[in-house]
Amino acid sequence: MSLKVTHLAYQERLQKVSFAAQPGELVGILGANGAGKSTLLQLLCGLLKPTAGAVTFAGSEISQMSALAQRQLLGYLPQAPHAEAAISVEHFLRAGMVNLQLRSPESELQRVVQTLRIETLLARGVHQLSGGEQRRVHIARALLGDQPWLICDEPTASLDLYYQLQVMEILREQAGQGKLVTVAMHDLGLAARYCDRLLLLDGGELLAQGAPAAVLSDANLAQAYKIKARWLCTEDGVTLLPSLLTDAES
Numbered sequence: 001m002s003l004k005v006t007h008l009a010y011q012e013r014l015q016k017v018s019f020a021a022q023p024g025e026l027v028g029i030l031g032a033n034g035a036g037k038s039t040l041l042q043l044l045c046g047l048l049k050p051t052a053g054a055v056t057f058a059g060s061e062i063s064q065m066s067a068l069a070q071r072q073l074l075g076y077l078p079q080a081p082h083a084e085a086a087i088s089v090e091h092f093l094r095a096g097m098v099n100l101q102l103r104s105p106e107s108e109l110q111r112v113v114q115t116l117r118i119e120t121l122l123a124r125g126v127h128q129l130s131g132g133e134q135r136r137v138h139i140a141r142a143l144l145g146d147q148p149w150l151i152c153d154e155p156t157a158s159l160d161l162y163y164q165l166q167v168m169e170i171l172r173e174q175a176g177q178g179k180l181v182t183v184a185m186h187d188l189g190l191a192a193r194y195c196d197r198l199l200l201l202d203g204g205e206l207l208a209q210g211a212p213a214a215v216l217s218d219a220n221l222a223q224a225y226k227i228k229a230r231w232l233c234t235e236d237g238v239t240l241l242p243s244l245l246t247d248a249e250s
């Protein structure tokens with residue numbers, strides 16, 4: 001059930017990206033604006049077809065799978081989901097299950113609602129929710145189906161600090177249940193604290209991959225982000241305090 005990405009490329013936007021990942025891993029995908037994170041996730045989930053290379057999961061190539069097979073394999077949270085028509089959160093979530101051929105959709109709905117703690121939002125219109133509330137509803141929809149692979153594009157965007165931590169804990173839990181979780185993110189502190197492994201993209205290329213401490217090195221941060229960062233270790237774990245490079249340092 002492992003993921004293999006070999007020599008993946010898409011037009012000018014991504015070049016020769018190779019890595020592997022296993023079930024149970026939370027893999028963070030990092031990089032500055034425009035580095036290629038969303039492009040990589042769209043290739044992983046089959047929304048884009050690679051111009052070179054391949055993405056295979058458990059030996060099957062994603063771009064060759066039917067839409068149903070892709071949907072049953074992976075849950076995808078886009079960076080900017082389409083604006084929704086005026087329907088309730090409950091209808092929106094039910095619509096997300098239509099093509100999944102689930103045996104017990106009611107209990108699946110309950111599961112994701114409880115996981116994201118969105119019970120009080122169910123009767124509200126999706127279009128009437130705040131940005132953070134909408135984000136949590138879209139994460140719930142991506143979890144519907146309990147697929148073995150979750151692909152999330154900036155899941156903590158728009159969330160307050162409480163929900164950022166809650167969502168990262170949920171993703172950690174999903175990995176703990178044996179799923180592969182691949183997450184594009186900008187918060188280096190959350191990435192260092194929660195991810196097992198990081199991929200760092202720079203200009204559409206894979207600059208580094210490995211354990212957070214190795215990937216978030218001074219040299220990599222300077223090249224990919226033009227920043228430096230101090231590591232802070234507390235009893236709650238590690239985090240990073242980023243700052244801009246001075247003119248002399250850059």
Ligand SMILES: Nc1ncnc2c1ncn2[C@@H]1O[C@H](COP(=O)(O)OP(=O)(O)OP(=O)(O)O)[C@@H](O)[C@H]1O
Nearest residue numbers: 012013031032033034035036037038039040079184
């Ligand atoms: N639909 C598109 N057509 C053409 N070029 C695109 C398109 N979408 C993105 N790009 C370009 O591809 C490159 C990678 O974009 P991508 O969205 O993958 O970056 P990202 O790392 O997700 O950035 P961000 O952190 O800003 O979301 C950028 O140079 C971007 O301008």
